[in-house]
Every structure is written in C-alpha cells, then in structure tokens.
Amino acid sequence: MFQPHADRIAKPLLAAAALVCAAVLVLIIAVIISGAWPALISQDLVVFITDASWYPLEGQFGMLSMLLASLLVMMIAILLAAPMGIICAIFIAYIAPVRVQKIYRFAIALLAGMPSVVLGLWGLTVLVPLVNKWSPPGLSLLLAGIVLAVMILPTVALTSLAAFKSLPIALQQAASALGVRQHVQILKVFIPAASAAILSGMLLAMARALGETMVVLMVAGNVVQFPSGLMEPVRTLTANIALEMAYATDQHRAALFVSGLLLTAMVLVMMSFAARIKGHNDYG
C-alpha cells in the first residue's frame, strides 16, 4: 500500500513508544518475581492460594481469605460505582443545563483527584463511627466497598462521558429526527453505541479498585478471615502488602511479593475474561 514519507517515519516511532509503555509491565513483573522467588521455590504456589491461615511470624503464608476479600471489595465497589458513574456521565452529557454541565464535570474531576488518604480518613473518622452505632466494629467489607466506590466513580463517569461525547453527531441527529423521547434515545441508542468504551472504562475502574491500598487499609478492618457477612472486617491483599512490607524479612517479604504477583495475575485473568464477554477479542 502507498504510504506517505511522513508516515513511514512516524509509524515506527509511535510503535516504539507503545512498546516502551508495555515493556514497563514486563519490568514490573520481573521485579515482583525476583522479590517473590525465595517463597516460590520453597512452597508450591497452590498452597498460597488454597490455604487460609496467614501467620507470617509463625511461617504460615495462606492467602485464600485475602484473595476472596480483595475480590468481594472490588465487586461491591464496582456494583455501586458503575451505575452511578454512568448516570453522572448521562447527566453531564444530556440532562444538565449548559452551565451546570461545566460545574458538575469539574466536581467529578475534583473527586478524581481526592487523595486516597483523605478518602480513607473520611471513612475512618466519619463513616466508621456512624456505622459503628448499629453494627460494631463498623470497619467492614461493605464500608470498604462503599468508600472505594466513591473513589472509582470518577473513572467510570469520565470515561463514559468521553465515550458519549465522541459519538457521531449524526447519530444524535438521527435519533432526535426519529422523534423518540430523550430517555429512549439515551437508553436504546447512545448507551448501546458507547457500550464498548463504557465497558473499557469500567474495567479500568475495577482494576483500580483491586489495586487500591490506603482506603481499604483504613476502613476494612484488616482482619484475616473469611467474612461471614457484609459487616465483617476483612483484609485485602493490597492492605496486607502495605501493612507488613515495611516490617517483613526473608520468607515473609517474599510471600508479600507473591501477593503482588497474585494481584497482577488476577487483573490479567479479569481483563482476558472481559475481552471474551465483549465479543471481539482485544488482546488475543
């Protein structure tokens, strides 16, 4: 195919940039694996994920309950944040008056920049005492999910908004020309048309929720256990790393790197799985 000169130069440069970005992941994984190595050679990986007792000072490194806790907290967060984030995007894109649009988008951007420490502190000093009144200790799976939802909502909202905004204008004109009401247009035309991009945004948000540390550390209670209910305290893999990394040596430190590896593997599985659902395979 004919290719202008400028493109022949640009294409490899652009490709190089993309490969450099992807290479960062390889480096990250290499760093994690080298850290996890002492634990990986001394114990079967299966034991880490099938055993639930985590007493590092006594040589027990089971991560099953923390693995489950990480997944549950993420699920709660995305179940809350996804519908609300998409609704916020619809609000800005189609419902709000022009002046409100700008202000509201600004508010969402502000929420996006809220430091996780501040969110965690808000959870710990404001929400926990509130919940504590009817269900002590208040530090719980549900609360961690709720605060995380607040944190990832902007990601869902801003990516969905970007998706709505880049829909062809012709689509909007066609939709309104049909004379259907606005809510039908949004629900039956705009959301389906933007669905692939919205889903990508949701995946980013889920990955973010899975990887978040500070918020969970402060509001989840950090007790290593299988939660028997939504109001029970749990410890996630990330909180575990943050709590113990600074104090761990030898096998303990290596085991924490294994949990980093597990988290990365979980995101990988999640992304591949999502790609299947989306129908067209983005990754291969």
Place this chain on the structure above:
Amino acid sequence: MAEHLFQFVIWCVALLVLMVLLWLVYGLLDHGLAKLSFEFLLSEPQNAGRDGGIISILVATLLILAVTLLAALPLGLASAVWLAEFTATHHFWARKVRLALDVMAGVPSIVFGLFGYAFFGIFMGMGFSVLSGGLTLACMILPVFIRTCEIGLRGVNNSWRQGAAALGMPKIKAVWYILLPAAMPAISAGLILGIGRATAETAALMFTSGYVDRMPESVMDSGRALSVHIYDLSMNVTGGDAAAQASALLLLMIIIVLNMLAYAVTDLWLGRRLSNDLA
C-alpha cells in the same frame, strides 16, 4: 411519565454524588481552613510538619508532577495514536500492548513503589529523587491516559479519516490536525484522571521521591510530596491532624487550578486547530 421518572432518577443520583463530594470538602474545610494562610503556604515545615508551612513540599509536589507529565504526555499520546490509527485492532503487538496496559492499570500502587525503588532508584542510580518519583508516577498513569485517549480516537467519525486520506494527507498530519482535536474531550479526561491519580498518590512516592521535607534544589534531590506529607501527618505524627487537613485542602485547590489549566490548554489547542482549518 417514564421520561419524568428517568430525569428524576438521574437528578437524584447526580445530587447524591455531589453531596458526597461536598461532605468530603466540608470535612476538610471544617478542620483545615483555620490553619490555612499565606504564611502556612510560604514557610518551611517545622516540628515534623505540625508547625510552620509547606512551601518546600508544594515545590516538590509540582516538580514531581512536571516530571510525570513531561514523560507521560508524549509517550502516552504517541502510544495511543499508534494503537488507534496505525495498527489494525487485531494486530498481534497491538493486542499485547493493550493487555499489558490494562494489567498495568491494576497493579497496586505500592507495587509501583517497589518497582520504582528497584528500577529507577537503584538500577538507574537515581536514588531517592524527584526524578525517580516522577517517572514512577508516569508509569502509573500511562495505562489510564493511553486507553482513554485511544477510546477517544476510535470514537472519531470515520468520514474524517477518509476525507483526509482523499486529500492525500499523510496519516500523521491527519492525526495532528484533525483526529487529536476531535478526540480532545477524551484526551482531557485522560489528562485529568492522570493528574488526579498522580497528585493523590502516596504509596508509590514513599519509596521513590522519599520523605525529606527540605526544599529540593534539583530533580535529583529527595522531596516529600503533599500526599505523603498528609499521610505522615495524619497516621504517624501525633498532633498533626490540623496541618494534615490544611494540606489536603491545599491539594484540592492545586487540583482545581491544574484542571482549569488542562481545560484552558485543550480549548486553546482545539481553537487553534479549528481556525487553521478555516484558513
């Protein structure tokens, strides 16, 4: 009827989210406003940050952010353009890059910290420095930034590409003059998410840019970021709460200013392109 219900639900949710934000901001104002002053802004921290101000921390934060954006913006935009415009969706390497980016988005920030410490700090010999912290953050915000930009580019109507091609325009020119401006809402969304993530990050910076609260003299100096300062004051330093809340308030103000700048710059760029088109 259904129309009204729909509108009602959307307004309710939108208000709810706004209330949560206001609740958060109110808490910060309530505890931090009394402490916030020009003196606080312009003096060096004393007594582990309880007294004095945060000027050195402010400077370090902005330096870190500058390094982050200088590294992430060109690299990110180039990658997004390659993914969206220069390869087929099913191209082998494009799929691998996309998967790598999405997985990277889920790597816990503390792992980024360990990576930055091992790679930039030790392997590249940068030690604890603003540079090491900024580059670590750049790695961290790249996935979200690239994917958001790519989504934006893909969303641009195909007829624009065909038009440019029909005029014999090189693809790269079409990208620069037509597609990037058209994808601007997505790019600014990615930028805002990236800036937000970078200024809010704590765990990754503790291991890379470090804890020293002296005024950084170059990007090779260790410098304490605002978020690290807030974390230390609220979790580690007894009696540091007021200063922590005031610092958090300031961080929010910085984010507001940066967002305004991001809007202004994207608007400017968009405006320039459009006027060029007309001329």
Place this chain on the structure above:
Amino acid sequence: MKLTLSFICLMCLSGLTQADNRLNLTGSSTVAPVVMEIAKRFESVNPGVRVDVQTGGSTRGVVDSRTGMADIGMVSRALKTNESDLTAHTIARDGVSIIVHGSNDIMELSEAEIIAIYIGKITNWSEVGGEDRRITVVNKADGRATLELFLAHFSLKNSQIKAQAVIGDNQQGIKTVSGNPGAIGYVSIGAAEYEQSVGTSIKLLPMNGVAANMQTLANGEFPISRPLNLVTKSLTPLSQQFIEFAQSPAVADLIKAQYFVPASR
C-alpha cells in the same frame, strides 16, 4: 520527546555533582519524624552537611544499614539476636499503653483480663465490670515493633489473638479506638497522652497499678517500653558525630516535642 529526554539527561548530570558531607538515614516510621528534626538542627550547627531522612519501617533500617544503602538505620525496637552485626545507639524510649474509648467506665484491667479479651474469651465489657457492650479488639499488624512488645509482655502468640480490627501506624490506632465506644487497643504512651489532653475520646489504662504517662515511663516504672535506636554497621566520623549529637541533651527538647523520653545522660 527528544526535548524531554535531553532535559532529563541534563538534570541527571547536574545531580551527579554531590558533596561527600552527606548522611543518609532510613528506617522506622516512628523514629523518622524525630530524627528529621534532629537532622535539621544538626545541619544548622554544621553548615555544609546534609542529612537525608527516609522512612519505611524498622526492617528497612536494618537492611539498608547492612547493605550500605544508608549510613545509619532507624529501628524502633531492641536489635534481635540475628542482628548482632549491627550496633544500636539508643536515642529515646517509648512506652506502650492499653487504651479504651473515652466513654468506657472501666478504670483498670488486670493482665489476665487483657489476655482473656485479646484471645476472645471475654467478648463483652459487662464481663469485666463495664456496661453491656461488645468488645472490639484492635491489634497491630505482623512485624510491628509494638505488636512484638505486646505479645512478649503477655506471652501470647499472634495466632491466638482474635481481633476485630488490625491497624498499622500509631495514629490509625488512636483514630480507630476513638471512633468506637467498645474498642480496646494499645499505642504509644506519649501520643495517647497528648491526644487525651486535646480532647480525643480515649483513655489510658494503668498497667499493674502503674499509671501510664511520660513520668512513669521516664523513671522506668512503666512495664512495657522499647528503645528507639539508631543502628550502624560501621561508623564514619560524620555518622559518629551525628549519633553523639542525637544522644546529647542538645536535642532533648526535640525528642520531648515528639512525645518520647530522651535517652540522653
């Protein structure tokens, strides 16, 4: 792109011209703030010297001083037997006190009661003479010096403890207990005393009849305490000078200001 790279290279080069009179300290997050203040004063009386303090935990202090990443490590506990290659220089002492919520009407708990609460045999305050309220046991995360101190004092193993909340840093402990009327936890005495004095809703319980405060800690009566150490593998003249400065009465006010007891003679 190119501009960015050359900019970064330039900055790298400018950083390479570093002076020799520079000290690096890493380690315990408890010790870091106080050493940071000492470092600032040291810099002001020794112009031209730079002391960089990094945080990251006691283990990091041990590891970095071993590998030479740091000239001096900061460790918030006594050195262990397998760390005898390092020398500890105590600069301050810290005590660990049991705290409960300010509204709790319990005035004292015996050691046996504390153990029973922490291993989950007693789960309601009414069983130890308090009001009818579920107890929330707040424990520290594995590896923290205060946890090891607590376990050693009560001869417990961490796997025996049935906690409802696990926390990391000291202030997180205080915030968790003050937000929960049924909570019991253990934190630094100085920090707890300060928080109580500014109206935070917590109460320090006496230990074996000894009131928990800075006085009983300073005169050695209070039973649970730990040293805050600077550790070194080998001493350079500059690090020796810094350690002597940190142990001297010239910095006692700084140590007291961070709510610890100075070890200066």
